[in-house]
Amino acid sequence: MRGHKVEQLGIATVGFFWCFLMWFSTAAFSPSIAATYHLTIKDLGLLASSAIWMVPVGRIVAGWASDRFGAPRTFAAILAGCGLVSIASAFTTSYELLFAERVVVAIAGVSFVVGVQHVAQWFDAHEIGTAEGLYAGTGNVGAGVGALLLPRIFGTDYRSAFLWLGMIALVVAAWYLWRGSAAKTMERRDAVRRGGDLRGMVFVWTRYIAIALMLAYAMSFGLEIALNAWLPGYFTRGFHDEILALGFTGVAGIQIAAGTFAAVLSFNASLFRPFAGFMSDLFQRKGWTPLPFIAKELPYAPRLHWLGIALILIMLSMIGLTVAGLYGFLPLSIAVLVALGIFVSFGTGGTFALVPLLFPDCPGIAAGFIGGISTVGGIAYPLIFASVKAHVGYLYVTLYMFAPFILFYFWAARHERHPQEHGLLDRALAGQRS
């Protein structure tokens, strides 16, 4: 196979960065779109939520396709398809058609699992945490860069932005096809292609450890996207008087302050993610296995312990958010939020430092399952937050969801040999060759 692994990491990271930029470009221009088409608040909410509609199913399909057809072809198809529709949306004058086109462009968000598979096919076990962390963390920054730079470059001219984003996506797609290579060796590529069938999918979906990692990712990335949507409103309502006391006035002022607090969580969750992968590598290198119950003898046992620590820290931070809120102490709440953003990155980075090691013959299918289903958390948590009093929603989610998730993780990760052997179906029924 041609290419060098650092080049492949670079291609995957640029491709993912651009996909994230396209994914969140609709949100960056939602005020301009609202002004052009005279949208109501309800319409805006629908437009904002549409960004994640395609992600759960799309990631499952994209993960399978990357195992079957190789990451370069799959990634290039996503970039080219979303790019062409983005270009078309720049010339659309009907809001209904624009909405449908932007839902299609949001499919770019599924590219995450394709890049995970691509990086896993090139990097070895001792460096996979840092490599996957650099890919995902740097790519995630595309969302923040979109929010910061797109409105400054294009002003309210969202049509030009969509046109340029689409055209550059076509260039990146061509680059991915030209220089991208599916795996480091033909043997590795062939093994993954053979594993990327329906039997491989049934096998992964029924493994307890895959379900545990999916729940771990729902506790981290699922929580991150839930809080991105939830926190601005939470601070506006829950700390209204405290924000006024800082000197902000009016709806716009409170919105700026609340949006800043929310953005800090997402910014830290993205930019600390490579560090989380590095820490997973460090745990592995040092052989640290401090937690009880979780396996200590597996070749990747220290990585399981690192993820377990991350999940416990996320749970404690969520309790901290409730405590700070009930005391009405805004600085403490922000301090906990900063910590939560970092711990969320530990969870996301720790999860995908493990996925390729647990399922080396079907990393795309595993990444699709874990990265896809977990995004449902982005919809579920805000519903729970909204159903109880402002500050105690975090405690409810922690007690009734996160605590059982962690117990399940500890239970699924306890096997000292081949945890992926254990599942809802035995290995033969799950369709896997023994």
Next chain:
Amino acid sequence: MNHVDIRVAPHEPWYKYGVAVLLFEIAVAIAVSGYSLYMTFNGLGGFPGKH
């Protein structure tokens, strides 16, 4: 996936550059978070781009 004993596997040259990039990203995260929180707690504005 090559299963080597990573406790003895040496890092390849790219690794130190990878670690440098991740340290740079952490520095950016701390600087932007610190700046924007300072601005907010002084009632001066918010996250860059949210003004």
